[in-house]
Amino acid sequence: MSKYYSKEVMDRFMSPKYFGEMKDADAVGLVGNPRCGDEMEVYIKVREGKVESASFRTLGCAAAIATSDVVCEMITGKSLEEAVSITEKEMVDKLKDLPHVKVHCASLALEGVKEAVKKYEGK
């Protein structure tokens, strides 16, 4: 097992539960760029102001995939307001640990959520 990443990060990276395109999504947040190496798509389906389901597609490092997965899990069932107020620290805690140089992956995933919510609300 990698000593670089926590077991939690590795498990999510090796078998993410929330990946895949959501054909009937209400909104999708596209974030990241090829220069930094991580590109994420966060899909949300909203019902009665709450995230009914979420999924992602990520071209990126193991941390980017793990944080995408964990953020989708964390926002599922939450109100949109709650979803956009999740913090980096809450994500890192849920992943047990994240190497310092990879914390930006957590912020990118959160940005993805905010972008998706913004798109939804702008509809």
Add this chain to the structure above:
Amino acid sequence: MKKIYLDHAATTPVKESVIEEMQPFFSERFGNPSSVHRFGQEAVMAIDKARKKVAHFLGAKEREVGFTSSATEANNLSVLGAAGGGHVVTSSIEHSAVLNPCKMSSGSVTQVPVSSEGVLRVEDVLKEIRSDTTLVSVMYVNNEIGTVQPIAEIGKAIGEINKKRKKKILFHTDAVQAANYLSCDVSELSVDLLTLSGHKIYGPKGVGALYIREGVTVSPVMYGASHERGLHPGTENVPAIVGMGKAVEEIDFRKGEEVKRLRDKVIDEITSSISGVTLNGSREKRIPNNVNLAFEGVEGESLLISLDSEGIAVSTGSACASHSLSPSHVLLAIGLSDRMAHGSLRISLGNETTEEEVDHLISKLPPIIKRLREISGR
């Protein structure tokens, strides 16, 4: 789980015979080479023996070889100590151990672009030479994509230019990645300065060597006592120097043939079993142990971590750049997009790499690529 090491461009294991040679110099023969008594003289003799071996490998005189604590130090001495603040011509794919000292140099620096094959054109180097040029520094073999640069041709051309110049241009090559498989004969290469590393040739870490052609003046970059002609002040790392001498002595270019066969198998099998894969850098002008592939729709680090969880160690770009987020400057220099540069993997074989290990990699890679492409949706 079986552990398979395919990252020999990062570092190599120290050979048993090298460890044996080093062993007495830790406690039994621990003397300081600067001491006049017999403990010290024993150490001096050991260093001189190592120097003789390195000199023999380079086709140089013993007094032209100095030991340093790393190849980085040897490169710093070449760029900062030999260029004398004049104009430096180097390549766009150089290691940071040359590029960063260039940034610290008081003189101006020109980085010559390479072809999409990752190879410098001699004429492109020559046309950057100016009246105030004091140093040309070009790596022998690139550490990321393994491409072999035309060092002998550049050296010869600089020699011609120098015939008409009062102030001669010095020519330096960082031969760290070349030494296992290619001749580093300084006359054949027509170089004035040449860098070697201990730990890339099955020797210990913490030691490098710099060849300095007789008559060439190099100023120190660190100040202290007069060890290694004042260029490497600090008590000599005797065991490491002894180990480096032994490692150089045992270099056997014939090993390159089998390594190259396995390298070609890796390239052929992976590019035929997986779609959207390209080889980075020239296949013909390439060191026998380097494979560098760009995979569409995956990111290199996630590929590295997936292979690591199967026990297979490879790298993205160079180990030294693994904490950087920007794509490899080498891969961008050969024209890769940011995305393809981030999706690249370096597989570097060693002299002990077996067919079985290579087959294991070849069979493990396709399902990993498939999985990561599903996650990326590309």
